[in-house]
Amino acid sequence: MDVIGAHAGRLPALDERWEPRPYPREELERALVAGGVAGPAGHPHHNVFGNIRKLVEHDPDKLFGLSNMPEPFGFDDIVRIVGEASGVPIDALATEGSPDIDAGAVMDACERLGERLAGAARRRERVLFATGHPGDLDPLYGAIADLASARGAAIVRPADGETWFDDHAGEGWTIAYHGAVGMVTDGERPRHTHWPEAMRRMLADERPDLVIADHGLAGAAIEAGVETLSIADVNDPALIVAKAQGRTEIVVVLDDHVPPENYWPCFQAVAGRFGPS
Numbered sequence: 001m002d003v004i005g006a007h008a009g010r011l012p013a014l015d016e017r018w019e020p021r022p023y024p025r026e027e028l029e030r031a032l033v034a035g036g037v038a039g040p041a042g043h044p045h046h047n048v049f050g051n052i053r054k055l056v057e058h059d060p061d062k063l064f065g066l067s068n069m070p071e072p073f074g075f076d077d078i079v080r081i082v083g084e085a086s087g088v089p090i091d092a093l094a095t096e097g098s099p100d101i102d103a104g105a106v107m108d109a110c111e112r113l114g115e116r117l118a119g120a121a122r123r124r125e126r127v128l129f130a131t132g133h134p135g136d137l138d139p140l141y142g143a144i145a146d147l148a149s150a151r152g153a154a155i156v157r158p159a160d161g162e163t164w165f166d167d168h169a170g171e172g173w174t175i176a177y178h179g180a181v182g183m184v185t186d187g188e189r190p191r192h193t194h195w196p197e198a199m200r201r202m203l204a205d206e207r208p209d210l211v212i213a214d215h216g217l218a219g220a221a222i223e224a225g226v227e228t229l230s231i232a233d234v235n236d237p238a239l240i241v242a243k244a245q246g247r248t249e250i251v252v253v254l255d256d257h258v259p260p261e262n263y264w265p266c267f268q269a270v271a272g273r274f275g276p277s
Contacts, residue, residue, distance in 0.1 A: 003174075003176060003185045003187065003188065003189060003190065004176050004177070004178050004185075004190075006189065007134065007135070007178060007189060007190050008178060010135070011135065011138075011139055011260060012139075012259070012260065012261050014139060014143065014261060014264075015261070017264040017268075018143055018264050018267055020147065020267075020268065020271035020272075020274070021268075022272065023265075023268050023272075025107060028103075028107060028265035028268055028269060029103035029104060029106075029107060029265070030103075031262075031264070031265045032103040032106055032107070032254075032265045032266075033103050035258055035259070035262030035263070035264075035265070036255055036258040036262060037101075037103075037106065037254050037255055037258055037262055037263060037265070037266065038101045038102060038103035038105075038106050038254060038255070039100065039101060039103070040097070040098050040099075040100055040101075041086075041098045041099045041100065041101055041233070041234045041235070041255055042098070042233075042255045042257055042258070043098060043099075043233065043234060043235040044096075044097065044098045045090075045091075045094040045095065045096070045097060045098060045099065046095070047235050048082070048090070048098070048099055048234050048235045049075075049079070049092070051235045051236065051237065052075055052078045052079060052082070052237055053075060055069070055070050055078065055237055055238060055241070056070060056074060056075050056078070061194050061195075062194070062236075062237075062238060063219070063238055064194060064196060064215060064216040064218065064219030064220075064236075064238040064239065065195070065196025065199070065200070065216045065219040065220040065223050066219045066222060066223050066238055066242055066247075067223060068245075069238060069241060069242070069245075070237070070238070070241045073241060073244065073245075075092075076092060078237050078240075078241060079092045081237070081240060081241060081244045082099070082234055082237050082240055082253075083099070085105070085232075085240045085243070085251065085253045086099060086100070086101045086102060086105060086234055086253045087101065087102025087104060087105025087106075087253075088100040088101065088102050088105075090234075099234050101234065101253060101254060101255060105253065106252065106253070106254050106265075106266065106269075107265075107269050109250065109251065109252040109253065110252055110266045110269035110270050111269050111270070111272065111273055112249075112250050113212075113229045113250050113252060113270055114269060114270035114271065114272060114273030114274065115273045116210070116229060116250060117144065117148050117153070117210070117212070117229070117270065117273075117274075118148075118151065118273050118274045118275070120148065120153050120209065120210050121148045121149075121151035121152040121153040121274070122151070122152060123152075124152045124153065124154060125153060125154065125208075125209035125210055126153075126154045126155075126156050126206075126208040126209045126210070127145070127148060127153045127154065127155055127156065127208055127209065127210045127211075127212065128155075128156050128157075128158065128182065128202060128206075128208040128210070128211045128212070128213075128221075129141045129142070129144070129145050129155070129180050129181045129182065129211075129212045129213070130181065130182035130183065130198070130199060130202065130211070130212075130213040130217040131181055131182070131183055131213065131214055131215075131217065132183070132184070132192060132193040132194060132195075132213075132214055132215030132216060132217050133192060133214055133215065133256050133257065134178070134183045134190035134191070134192070135190065135260065136256060136257050136258070136260055137214060137231060137256060137260070137263070138178050138179075138181040138183065138190075138260075139260040139261070139263070140260065140263040140266060140267060141180070141181045141212060142178065142179045142180055142181050143267050144212070144267060144270050144271075145179070145180035145181065145212075146179075146180070147270070147271055147274060149180070150277070151274055151277070155180045156206055156208050157177045157180070157182065158182075158202040158203070158205035158206035158208075159175045159182075159198075159201045159202045159204070159205040159206075160175060160176065160177055160182075161174065161175065161176070162174070162175045162201050162205070163175075164197070164201070166195075166197070171186055172186070172187065173185070173186060173191075173197075173198065174186075174187060175198050175201060175202065176190070178190070182198070182202060182217070183198075184198045193215065193216065193217075194215045194216045194236075195216045196216035196217065196219050196220030196223070197216075197220075198216075198217060198220075199211075199213065199216065199217040199218075199219075199220035199221055199224075200220050200224075203220070203221065203224050203226065207224075207226065208226065209227070210226070210227050210228075210229065211226050211227070211228045211229070212228075212229045212230070213228065213230055213231075214230055214231045214232065214239075214256065215236065218230035218231075218232075218239055218248075219238055219239060219242070222239070222242050222247050222248045227248075227249075228248050229250045229252075230248065230250070230251050230252070231251070231252045231253075231254060231256060232251050232252070232253055232256070233253070233254070233255060233256040233257070234253060234255075236256075239251050240253065252266070254266070
């Protein structure tokens with residue numbers, strides 16, 4: 001079965017908005033809100049607070065492969081840290097609605113990511129892209145990888161095809177790549193995952209200069225000491241806390257589960273830092 005081919009066939013075609021060109025920042029910020037990438041988060045306060053409590057309690061699913069997490073921070077600290085990272089303070093006593101994500105904060109973080117990646121391209125660094133959110137984030141990563149590759153970065157695909165049996169999940173997993181972007185499949189389709197094992201195997205096969213990832217794929221890279229640029233939602237605080245601990249520098253906080261074509265402003269913010277070709 002062509003798992004990746006079938007996955008690619010389910011994804012929408014990317015239109016002319018994904019061609020690098022200058023846009024007014026205000027237009028990109030409006031598009032982020034209109035597309036649900038910024039604005040009211042897709043996760044209500046009770047979900048966000050529940051996941052923060054699970055992180056404080058060291059739930060493995062919320063640790064993303066990171067040790068010494070989340071100490072020295074407790075629940076109230078993490079609520080504050082996530083609010084700061086999303087650009088809008090979160091009311092720890094809220095019982096209705098959802099946190100907000102500031103479009104300007106998303107733009108700022110994407111521009112920082114673009115600056116670092118443009119530098120990687122100039123220096124011809126080896127860059128690994130991977131996602132635990134296939135179907136949502138891999139088109140964005142793929143477009144960024146194509147841009148970085150065209151400017152000189154060496155895109156790596158370590159451990160492609162490696163398979164193992166996960167006793168915890170009771171099933172087998174395989175590392176596969178949709179273009180430049182690594183993900184985990186169950187042999188039938190790519191799977192959403194928080195677990196770090198796939199990245200551990202990728203890094204055992206080849207250690208890149210830079211990783212762009214999310215969920216436990218980013219956490220495992222940070223844990224291994226590889227410079228990592230990551231994306232995190234407000235209900236997945238581990239990577240945001242890792243930044244507050246000083247273990248990683250760039251975490252883009254946004255809604256990570258919207259139609260993939262809606263991330264085009266993020267791509268344009270990144271592409272804008274590469275300068276003219």
